[in-house]
Structure formats: C-alpha cells, structure tokens
Amino acid sequence: MTNKISLNTDDHVTISNGILNLELSANNPTYTYVDENGVPQTITRKYSQGMIHSRNTEEGGWSIAKMGCYKFAKFTTRMRFPKSKKVNASFWFFGAGNEIDVFELFDGTNGHVRSSIHQWNIIAPDGVTHAEYALNYELGKLAEKFHIWELNWTPYKITWSLDGKIFRTFYRYYQLQVTENNHDKRACLVGLECADIPQGETEIWELNGWYSFATRPIDVTMGMGILDTPNGDEKVEIDWIKIEQRPNMQITVSDETPCVGEPITIMASVTDQIAEWKVSDNLEIISIDENILTVVGNQDGTLGWVEATVIGNNIELPEGNWNKLGYSTNDEFDKNSIPFHNFSYNCHDTPIKIKKEILIGKPAAPILENNIRPCLLSGGFDIWVNQNQVLAPNTIYNWSAISDATILEKDSSVWITPSLSLENDFFKYQLEMTNDCGSSTFDEEVFFPKCKNNSDFPVLIIYPNPVQDLLHFQLKKTNYEIIEPSDSPFLIVKSETGEVVLRGELGEVLHAIDIASWAQGNYKISYQINGMLFSEGFS
Structure with a gap:
C-alpha cells in the first residue's frame, strides 16, 4: 500500500519484548508492479512505514471477496502513540465505501483525537458522494503511556471507549423530541437503545445510511500518517488487538434441569449449515434430525453439556446488498435480505462452537465462594453459591456448621461467625441442596487464616x-x-x-x-x- 510520500513495508513492522512496533524511516523505498496494460512500473517514496490490516480493501471492489473481514464485533487494542506533531496514528476500518475511525488526526503533544464515520458511497440529490459524521476530542496526554481503545459495533449503535469509558455513541434509531419555551419550539433527535423503543411505536427515525454499514464487511487497520518532516524515531507500539464476535448460531434447550431419563430437545438455529453435535459422557443421544438433537441424561446429580459446531461466522449475505456503487434505500436493499443484516460476519473459516450446560437430576456439586479475610474485621464472613452455574429454579438450600461457629442462613448464602480457636485451621460445614429430582449433601471446608497482625x-x-x-x-x-x-x-x-x-x-x-x-x-x-x-x- 502506498501514498504520495511513503510506502508501507513489511520490514517496518517488528516485534520486541512482546510489543508490536509500527516504525518509520526516511530510506527512499521503491516498489515495482505491473500495471493494467502489462507494463512494469516503479514508484519511489521518501519514507517507509509500518501498517497492519486484516485484509487490504483499499483497492477492493464490491464483491464479498474484496470487502473487509468483519461485520459487527467488539474491537479492542492496547497501544501507545508517538509523542509528535509530525506524524499521526490511526485505528480505523474500511470496506466497500464504509469507514469507521476509532481515532485519526492524532496530535501526540496535546491529545487531539478525531473520531469519524465516513460513507464514500452515497448518492445524494445535490450530487454529494461523501458523508462524514465526525467529532473532535481532547482526551489528555495520550502519548505518555499505553491506553486501551475499544470500538463496539452492534446492529443498532456504535460506541467508542478509552480505558473503559465511553466517549462517543452513534445510534441507528432516533426519536424526535420537541420542546417549547416562550412560544419558541425546538426539535431534537435523541438516540435510542433498542430497549428504549416502545412496542408499536411509529414515530421512530432511522439513519438513512445505516444499512450500508449493516451489509458490508470492513477491514481492520492500524498505522501512521506523515504530517511534517518526522524525527525518524516515531513509532506506534501495540501490546495486543482483540476481536470479539457473538456467534450467529444459537442453540436452545427444552429443559436445562431434567431428571434422569427425561428426554431433552436441543435445536440449533440462525445458521445455514447443518451443525455437528457433541455431548458429554453422561448424556445419551436418542436422535439427530439435522439441527434438532434429542438426548437423555443417565447419571444422577451430574453436570452435562451439548456442543454444536459450524464452520465460520459467515452466513452468506445476498449479493444484491453490494452490487452497485452508492446506495438507495428504494432499490439496493431487498427487504427479503433484512433478516441477515443483524448477524456478525467474519472471513475466517474457523470452527464456531456453542456449548450449553445441562444439570441432570438432583443438584450437582456447587461452585462456592467466600469473602473470608484474616482478623475478621467484619466479625465474620459470607459463603455463597455462585449463581453463574446451572441450578434448578426451585432449589432449596440448608446450611449447617460442623466446626465451632454460629451461622445465619440466607437461602443460597450463609453468614459465619467462627470461634477464634479456628484461626489457622479449617472451618468445616455442610450444605444440603434439594430440587424436584432429589437431594444432595456436600461437606465443605474453608481455611481460616491466621491474623497477619500477629x-x-x-x-x-x-x-x-x-x-x-x-x-x-x-x-x-x-x-x-x-x-x-x-x-x-x-x-x-x-x-x-x-x-x-x-x-x-x-x-x-x-x-x-x-x-x-x-x-x-x-x-x-x-x-x-x-x-x-x-x-x-x-x-
């Protein structure tokens, strides 16, 4: 990739001490290629610099193969900028005329950042072919240390975050709010979360260009730009980049807490593939009908699982969604394709797996947590059952102390006031759990540490x-x-x-x-x- 002043070259992307560096130097690089007429051409630039991207879409076309690699995801990076006014750094996305800039036009001396959304593919009545939704921010001395930047792109909004704090939100849906003050009416479009839209509401505004982002995958890019004669030691340092997507495929389970011998139906949906199924040893497969699986549990008081696998998060989107330059909501976007718009997409043909846990029969051994601390500054401590596990909704808990202590039961948790004689020893207790399939009893212990003040x-x-x-x-x-x-x-x-x-x-x-x-x-x-x-x- 090239511009009028520099070439992006592989040798200016290096790794040192676990950090990826995008470097810059004035070494007059050359690049030779064959043009469309078959004639060799050589270009020379003043600078070489490093850039990374998931797929080069700058010269791409309007077919899916030439677009970017991702649609709808959370993109996060930990990085540090050069402290310079002479170069800028950018973390951005491009593909098929769509562009999202997490930041660009960065001034490393004063923390000036510009976040933008560009659409280079519009056809407006006044002849305009480029729309930009840009905002400028002063976010502090960002070149002093590493920072974590995040772009979360969902089917209904895009958010920008710095070190875990959102600094911009771009919405798909809006509601018109009109206020009146001394006969002066003012209208304002307020961005809406999906949950904010009342059922049956007809006065909701939708951004005209959103479908362009909903149907065209984009490329992830990180690099630098030259604003003035650089010092030569500028570099962008990248600790890591992470891309997280929700699987398109979904699986539903008819009963997550069946008794032994009761059949369970699991269905895979939102996929155009036949899923491959796997189950744990305590589940027996009764039948498979394409994406419908029927199993039965055979071991009481155990936790099992089912897993469905498809290849890639890339449900094929109708080609009509990107077959012409520019968009028009009247004819480019076939209404039959709208259900596909809300799915994540990536270009990787890697296994996408979804696993669901199933509790078979009576309660299985629970995940127990506590907040015990030396010296018992609060006079005691809590023990509780972690609720992020499969538990029958009507489970009954019965706690009892084996060691010398008083207890106060609170359903799935208990407050313990132990005897100080237990210091530097184990507090032992018993938990009985009961559901519709039966009861289970668990003997547990927690170490009571010696008070560090002694x-x-x-x-x-x-x-x-x-x-x-x-x-x-x-x-x-x-x-x-x-x-x-x-x-x-x-x-x-x-x-x-x-x-x-x-x-x-x-x-x-x-x-x-x-x-x-x-x-x-x-x-x-x-x-x-x-x-x-x-x-x-x-x-």
Whole structure:
C-alpha cells in the first residue's frame, strides 16, 4: 500500500519484548508492479512505514471477496502513540465505501483525537458522494503511556471507549423530541437503545445510511500518517488487538434441569449449515434430525453439556446488498435480505462452537465462594453459591456448621461467625441442596487464616491490584523491627514467562514504579526474610 510520500513495508513492522512496533524511516523505498496494460512500473517514496490490516480493501471492489473481514464485533487494542506533531496514528476500518475511525488526526503533544464515520458511497440529490459524521476530542496526554481503545459495533449503535469509558455513541434509531419555551419550539433527535423503543411505536427515525454499514464487511487497520518532516524515531507500539464476535448460531434447550431419563430437545438455529453435535459422557443421544438433537441424561446429580459446531461466522449475505456503487434505500436493499443484516460476519473459516450446560437430576456439586479475610474485621464472613452455574429454579438450600461457629442462613448464602480457636485451621460445614429430582449433601471446608497482625514477619502490601499505571508496594511492619535499607531483603519482579523485569532493595519504604510500558499480564514480586522465601502476585 502506498501514498504520495511513503510506502508501507513489511520490514517496518517488528516485534520486541512482546510489543508490536509500527516504525518509520526516511530510506527512499521503491516498489515495482505491473500495471493494467502489462507494463512494469516503479514508484519511489521518501519514507517507509509500518501498517497492519486484516485484509487490504483499499483497492477492493464490491464483491464479498474484496470487502473487509468483519461485520459487527467488539474491537479492542492496547497501544501507545508517538509523542509528535509530525506524524499521526490511526485505528480505523474500511470496506466497500464504509469507514469507521476509532481515532485519526492524532496530535501526540496535546491529545487531539478525531473520531469519524465516513460513507464514500452515497448518492445524494445535490450530487454529494461523501458523508462524514465526525467529532473532535481532547482526551489528555495520550502519548505518555499505553491506553486501551475499544470500538463496539452492534446492529443498532456504535460506541467508542478509552480505558473503559465511553466517549462517543452513534445510534441507528432516533426519536424526535420537541420542546417549547416562550412560544419558541425546538426539535431534537435523541438516540435510542433498542430497549428504549416502545412496542408499536411509529414515530421512530432511522439513519438513512445505516444499512450500508449493516451489509458490508470492513477491514481492520492500524498505522501512521506523515504530517511534517518526522524525527525518524516515531513509532506506534501495540501490546495486543482483540476481536470479539457473538456467534450467529444459537442453540436452545427444552429443559436445562431434567431428571434422569427425561428426554431433552436441543435445536440449533440462525445458521445455514447443518451443525455437528457433541455431548458429554453422561448424556445419551436418542436422535439427530439435522439441527434438532434429542438426548437423555443417565447419571444422577451430574453436570452435562451439548456442543454444536459450524464452520465460520459467515452466513452468506445476498449479493444484491453490494452490487452497485452508492446506495438507495428504494432499490439496493431487498427487504427479503433484512433478516441477515443483524448477524456478525467474519472471513475466517474457523470452527464456531456453542456449548450449553445441562444439570441432570438432583443438584450437582456447587461452585462456592467466600469473602473470608484474616482478623475478621467484619466479625465474620459470607459463603455463597455462585449463581453463574446451572441450578434448578426451585432449589432449596440448608446450611449447617460442623466446626465451632454460629451461622445465619440466607437461602443460597450463609453468614459465619467462627470461634477464634479456628484461626489457622479449617472451618468445616455442610450444605444440603434439594430440587424436584432429589437431594444432595456436600461437606465443605474453608481455611481460616491466621491474623497477619500477629505475624512475626512484615506483610508485603501491593496496590492497586490489578495495577493501572503506577505499581505501589511496601513491607508493612506488624511486630517486626524496621529493616534498614542496607540490610533489607532483595526483591525480584518476574513476568509470567519468567522474565526478570525489576530488581532492587525492598526495605520498608513505599515503592512507586511506572509500569505503563510493561506488557499486560501476571507478575510476581519475590523476596526473602530470615532465609524464608515469600512472593506476592499482581496483574
């Protein structure tokens, strides 16, 4: 790919210490190609620079094969910009005349960002062929550290986020609101969520150009642009890029909590393929009729699963949706194709799997959680059943303590006030669960840790955890004598791959370390006191 001043070349895309770098240099690159007449042509530019994209659509056409790779998804990246006014960075999408810019026209010295939606394929009565919906933002000193950018593109809106905070929303549906003040009427179109649209509402406005985005896949691109003579050391640093899509296919289960021997029907829908089925060992397949599966459970009190697989998230969209330059809602978009508009699409022929869990018979062993802490500052702690698991809707819970403690039952949770004699020992308890298929009893235990205030050793405090930009840590004295820095433990910080990223003296001083340039992941601080090895993790 080229422009009037630079060439995008493979050798300017590098990886160092787990970070992908898009680099820039003034090396007068050349590129030779054969034109449409079969004549070799050579072009020379002043600069080489790096760019990455999922599929090159700049020179593409209007067939599905020449469009981008994605339609409807959440696109997220963690990256850092060059601190320069002479180059800009961009995270954008293009395909078949549609363009979405998460950001462009970036000024690395003052945080100027422009987010845009372009449509290069319109046919307007006044002859205009390009529409842009752009907004400018001042989002702070973005070149100082890594930031997480996100574009969430759904069938009814697009949102832009920086470090988890939405800074722009572009809606498909709008409602006209008219206000009157001293006989002065004002009209405003207010964006709507799907849930905000009342059933049967007829006064809803829809953005005329939305169908263009609903039917044409686009390409993911990250790169730089040259605004002035660059310094030569500018680069875009990318820690990771993540693309998440909802599967088009859906599976429904007639009963997620059947008793043993009761037949269950599972159906795969919203797919133009015949799904491949797999089931867990405690389910027996009775019949398969294309995308309808019938099974029966054969092991009481167990958790089973069914899984449907198709190849690719790429339901074929009618070719008529992109067969001409420009769109007209009167003739380009066949109403018969509208049901296809709301599906995610990608160009990867990879297995797409959906799994559903099924509880067979009486309750299975539950996932239990607690908030126990040393020293019981709240006087006790809670134990509860995690509700993000398959549970019969009418399950009854009965809690009882085996160890010395008082309990207060609250349906699927219980408050425990243990005897202090249990410190540094296990609190043991029993949970009985009952549903329509029977009862199950589970003996469980939770370790009651020794109160750290009584420890002979200082405690390493790390905050915040997970860390944002600055890592703070300190040895906190309990009844331990202060360690002088010259005699303090030696610390080592390692990544989850074992790479040593920091060494130093620990002491009992507060450490503040800038980790903005570190790759995301899990880390561990290790140190020794009196020959004993200790470690604490953070992410």
